[in-house]
Amino acid sequence: MSKQRLEAFSDGVYAIAITLLILNIRIPEVAPAFLGSALLQMLPQVFAYGMSFFVIALYWFSHHRVAQQVKQIDGTFVWLNMIWLLFVTIMPFPTALLGRYPFQPLPIAIYGADLILANVTGFIILIYMGRHPELCFTVVDSALLRRQVPIYAITNGVYVLAIVCGWYLPSLSYGLYALILVFLAIRFSQVPDPLSGRKQD
Amino acid sequence: MSKQRLEAFSDGVYAIAITLLILNIRIPEVAPAFLGSALLQMLPQVFAYGMSFFVIALYWFSHHRVAQQVKQIDGTFVWLNMIWLLFVTIMPFPTALLGRYPFQPLPIAIYGADLILANVTGFIILIYMGRHPELCFTVVDSALLRRQVPIYAITNGVYVLAIVCGWYLPSLSYGLYALILVFLAIRFSQVPDPLSGRKQD
Amino acid sequence: MSKQRLEAFSDGVYAIAITLLILNIRIPEVAPAFLGSALLQMLPQVFAYGMSFFVIALYWFSHHRVAQQVKQIDGTFVWLNMIWLLFVTIMPFPTALLGRYPFQPLPIAIYGADLILANVTGFIILIYMGRHPELCFTVVDSALLRRQVPIYAITNGVYVLAIVCGWYLPSLSYGLYALILVFLAIRFSQVPDPLSGRKQD
Amino acid sequence: MSKQRLEAFSDGVYAIAITLLILNIRIPEVAPAFLGSALLQMLPQVFAYGMSFFVIALYWFSHHRVAQQVKQIDGTFVWLNMIWLLFVTIMPFPTALLGRYPFQPLPIAIYGADLILANVTGFIILIYMGRHPELCFTVVDSALLRRQVPIYAITNGVYVLAIVCGWYLPSLSYGLYALILVFLAIRFSQVPDPLSGRKQD
Numbered sequence: 001m002s003k004q005r006l007e008a009f010s011d012g013v014y015a016i017a018i019t020l021l022i023l024n025i026r027i028p029e030v031a032p033a034f035l036g037s038a039l040l041q042m043l044p045q046v047f048a049y050g051m052s053f054f055v056i057a058l059y060w061f062s063h064h065r066v067a068q069q070v071k072q073i074d075g076t077f078v079w080l081n082m083i084w085l086l087f088v089t090i091m092p093f094p095t096a097l098l099g100r101y102p103f104q105p106l107p108i109a110i111y112g113a114d115l116i117l118a119n120v121t122g123f124i125i126l127i128y129m130g131r132h133p134e135l136c137f138t139v140v141d142s143a144l145l146r147r148q149v150p151i152y153a154i155t156n157g158v159y160v161l162a163i164v165c166g167w168y169l170p171s172l173s174y175g176l177y178a179l180i181l182v183f184l185a186i187r188f189s190q191v192p193d194p195l196s197g198r199k200q201d
Numbered sequence: 202m203s204k205q206r207l208e209a210f211s212d213g214v215y216a217i218a219i220t221l222l223i224l225n226i227r228i229p230e231v232a233p234a235f236l237g238s239a240l241l242q243m244l245p246q247v248f249a250y251g252m253s254f255f256v257i258a259l260y261w262f263s264h265h266r267v268a269q270q271v272k273q274i275d276g277t278f279v280w281l282n283m284i285w286l287l288f289v290t291i292m293p294f295p296t297a298l299l300g301r302y303p304f305q306p307l308p309i310a311i312y313g314a315d316l317i318l319a320n321v322t323g324f325i326i327l328i329y330m331g332r333h334p335e336l337c338f339t340v341v342d343s344a345l346l347r348r349q350v351p352i353y354a355i356t357n358g359v360y361v362l363a364i365v366c367g368w369y370l371p372s373l374s375y376g377l378y379a380l381i382l383v384f385l386a387i388r389f390s391q392v393p394d395p396l397s398g399r400k401q402d
Numbered sequence: 403m404s405k406q407r408l409e410a411f412s413d414g415v416y417a418i419a420i421t422l423l424i425l426n427i428r429i430p431e432v433a434p435a436f437l438g439s440a441l442l443q444m445l446p447q448v449f450a451y452g453m454s455f456f457v458i459a460l461y462w463f464s465h466h467r468v469a470q471q472v473k474q475i476d477g478t479f480v481w482l483n484m485i486w487l488l489f490v491t492i493m494p495f496p497t498a499l500l501g502r503y504p505f506q507p508l509p510i511a512i513y514g515a516d517l518i519l520a521n522v523t524g525f526i527i528l529i530y531m532g533r534h535p536e537l538c539f540t541v542v543d544s545a546l547l548r549r550q551v552p553i554y555a556i557t558n559g560v561y562v563l564a565i566v567c568g569w570y571l572p573s574l575s576y577g578l579y580a581l582i583l584v585f586l587a588i589r590f591s592q593v594p595d596p597l598s599g600r601k602q603d
Numbered sequence: 604m605s606k607q608r609l610e611a612f613s614d615g616v617y618a619i620a621i622t623l624l625i626l627n628i629r630i631p632e633v634a635p636a637f638l639g640s641a642l643l644q645m646l647p648q649v650f651a652y653g654m655s656f657f658v659i660a661l662y663w664f665s666h667h668r669v670a671q672q673v674k675q676i677d678g679t680f681v682w683l684n685m686i687w688l689l690f691v692t693i694m695p696f697p698t699a700l701l702g703r704y705p706f707q708p709l710p711i712a713i714y715g716a717d718l719i720l721a722n723v724t725g726f727i728i729l730i731y732m733g734r735h736p737e738l739c740f741t742v743v744d745s746a747l748l749r750r751q752v753p754i755y756a757i758t759n760g761v762y763v764l765a766i767v768c769g770w771y772l773p774s775l776s777y778g779l780y781a782l783i784l785v786f787l788a789i790r791f792s793q794v795p796d797p798l799s800g801r802k803q804d
Contacts, residue, residue: 002265002269005208005212005265005268007608007611008208008209008212008611009212009215009216009261010216011216011608011611011612011615012212012213012215012216012217012220012414012615013216013219013220014612014615015216015612015613015614015615015616015618015619016216016217016220016221016418016615016619017220018616018688018692019615019616019619019620019623019692020220020221020223020224020619020623021692022623022692022693022695022696023224023623023626023695024228025696027627027696027699027700027703032704032707035704035707035709035710036709039709039713050689053685053689053692054685057682057685060612061678061681064605064608067608068605074390075262075389075390075391076390078262078389078390079258079386079390082254082255082258085219086251086254089219089220089222089223089254090223092223092224093223093226093228096228097228100228101233101236104233104236106236106237106240107236110240185682188678188681189677189678189679189681189682190678203466203470206409206413206466206469209409209410209413210413210416210417210462211417212417213413213414213416213417213418213421213615214417214420214421216417217417217418217421217422217619218421221421221422221424221425224425225429275591276463276590276591276592277591279463279590279591280459280587280591283455283456283459286420287452287455290420290421290423290424290455291424293424293425294424294427294429297429298429301429302434302437305434305437307437307438307441308437311441404667404671407610407614407667407670410610410611410614411614411617411618411663412618413618414614414615414617414618414619414622415618415621415622417618418618418619418622418623419622422622422623422625422626425626426630476792477664477791477792477793478792480664480791480792481660481788481792484656484657484660487621488653488656491621491622491624491625491656492625494625494626495625495628495630498630499630502630503635503638506635506638508638508639508642509638512642
């Protein structure tokens with residue numbers, strides 16, 4: 001199995017998913033005099049677009065960090081990777097739903113559910129790497145996995161909280177999604193990758 | 202002829218086809234109070250989406266396995282590869298048709314016909330490789346080809362059965378498509394590639 | 403300037419253009435009982451889809467043959483390449499037009515005009531390579547260019563004929579487009595590349 | 604961090620954004636006899652399409668020139684690159700808006716705002732490279748940055764002028780956008796890259 005082709009395929013999927021998002025922002029059909037207010041009404045769509053753009057960028061970043069530790073792949077790894085990509089390619093749908101029905105509980109919940117599923121799949125891939133050290137440059141031992149648990153627990157816990165808030169205080173849901181996004185974006189660019197740090201051991 | 206550019210082009214086509222599938226799942230246009238039931242009515246579309254996602258993933262996997270045995274390509278190989286890609290790029294159409302008209306015989310038949318055509322093209326590529334050993338790392342001899350026949354015969358036989366069932370028992374058609382998908386997915390990840398096994402001879 | 407990134411970018415554009423074609427084939431919206439006849443009425447669209455799929459495949463093949471002779475690129479080469487890609491990315495529009503308004507002179511003419519523009523741009527790139535031997539592995543001298551002229555003249559001449567036929571005998575236009583497609587596809591896979599043949603001189 | 608995967612991802616995004624533009628040019632739905640005049644009415648869309656095609660091509664070219672000077676990347680560079688890509692992936696929206704509402708001030712302003720934002724992000728990336736010489740092959744010192752300022756100032760100044768003209772003389776806005784496009788396209792292909800020139804020092 002060639003790791004390079006799986007990376008090329010995955011990069012393609014991320015690049016397409018992130019670029020397709022814009023297709024769901026439809027041009028308003030109004031008389032030119034009403035274009036300004038029609039565009040203002042599109043702000044929830046623009047916000048959903050921007051958020052999902054950086055969510056997919058974050059997934060790509062995360063994929064990149066994991067793939068760097070992978071030496072070779074097997075059939076199971078390919079399928080786990082495909083499931084991860086499934087939840088990325090789905091993203092344009094909850095994004096469009098959230099843009100079309102802003103501040104509604106169901107779109108907020110579907111959006112959050114996709115984030116959680118992608119997150120959990122990412123963690124399962126880490127566990128699989130831990131059980132198959134022959135696939136990795138880095139030893140993903142149980143101590144390292146355990147140190148990752150709090151991050152995953154906090155992230156997914158906040159996502160669940162955001163989903164629940166959708167029924168009571170939807171604007172807080174938006175805030176929570178954005179908060180996790182900013183938190184992970186900063187963490188990814190500032191904190192050295194715990195996996196790659198192990199390589200020098 | 203450069204094998205690398207054909208792989209890059211093919212990876213691009215697979216990545217785009219798999220990501221475009223989501224564009225056919227349209228946001229429902231209802232009052233927010235009816236969003237829940239509108240989303241429930243979309244379940245056949247979601248099922249068709251998920252199935253086609255893994256069908257295209259499987260084609261990619263299959264392409265990857267064949268391409269690994271190819272040393273260099275010629276003009277005929279490029280065109281056979283293009284015909285294989287044609288049946289992959291078509292996939293979003295039968296998927297959308299199956300999602301829009303669930304449990305109807307014609308969409309089931311068109312979906313199955315595309316699967317069979319892609320499958321047969323893949324087998325023709327194997328035969329071509331067998332006749333042009335100068336293109337391959339592995340000798341694809343008639344004994345190896347003959348051992349592949351049962352897999353192709355069973356797969357396409359079940360597809361034909363699923364098409365026929367579309368007129369009498371459409372839910373069985375869905376089951377048969379899903380069955381072959383799971384069977385091939387497991388086979389690809391568990392059974393070592395018969396082609397690559399030959400290399401060590 | 404990196405030739406590799408221009409190739410990667412161009413491969414991406416070809417792969418996307420060829421895969422996007424399917425998005426213009428819309429699912430019919432009819433009662434299930436009328437699905438069969440609705441699908442039959444889509445045959446002109448399916449024909450236009452198939453033809454454009456292989457036209458873009460042919461352009462990719464042609465791009466591949468030219469790029470193999472290129473050693474390094476300069477700014478002008480990048481822009482000539484972009485103009486070539488422009489006429490490829492436009493292709494989904496005349497394809498959809500031809501599918502929606504079959505046997506009408508204007509769609510036939512617009513389709514043919516795009517083919518001619520892409521063809522002429524390809525020839526201008528060859529001329530540019532002839533004037534800048536420092537960019538090429540192969541010397542594209544005037545004798546070689548002159549031997550290419552008949553192919554380009556016949557191809558574009560038949561395209562012009564097909565456009566004119568659109569007003570008098572549109573079915574002949576379809577035949578002429580298909581004829582040139584088959585002729586070039588066979589030529590590309592059978593006749594060795596005149597450029598690459600020069601390398602051994 | 605792997606520079607190669609960021610380039611592959613970015614090339615994918617540019618290739619998709621440039622190819623998606625055509626999807627916003629919808630087939631007219633008229634009786635065949637009125638097809639000619641319906642197509643003529645689409646000329647503003649075609650103009651917007653062509654302009655944005657070369658704007659994205661120019662961004663790709665610019666990205667390519669910057670990336671060639673980059674030796675390795677860090678987390679902040681990835682996010683700056685993502686913001687740059689954001690303004691590229693947005694491009695199909697202002698393009699469609701400009702095509703649908705030609706000669707209207709708001710679409711002209713939104714189009715120009717996207718161009719300015721992309722431009723400024725590109726300049727911020729240059730500044731970041733200047734502060735992190737360890738990431739670069741070339742020393743991007745303050746003298747070099749200062750020599751870039753006039754180009755960025757003129758470009759963005761003309762964009763601001765074009766936005767203002769949208770309210771008074773919209774046809775001049777179009778002319779100014781096209782002028783900057785031609786100016787930068789010629790500059791990129793004729794003037795040697797100031798960054799790469801430094802390498803030989």
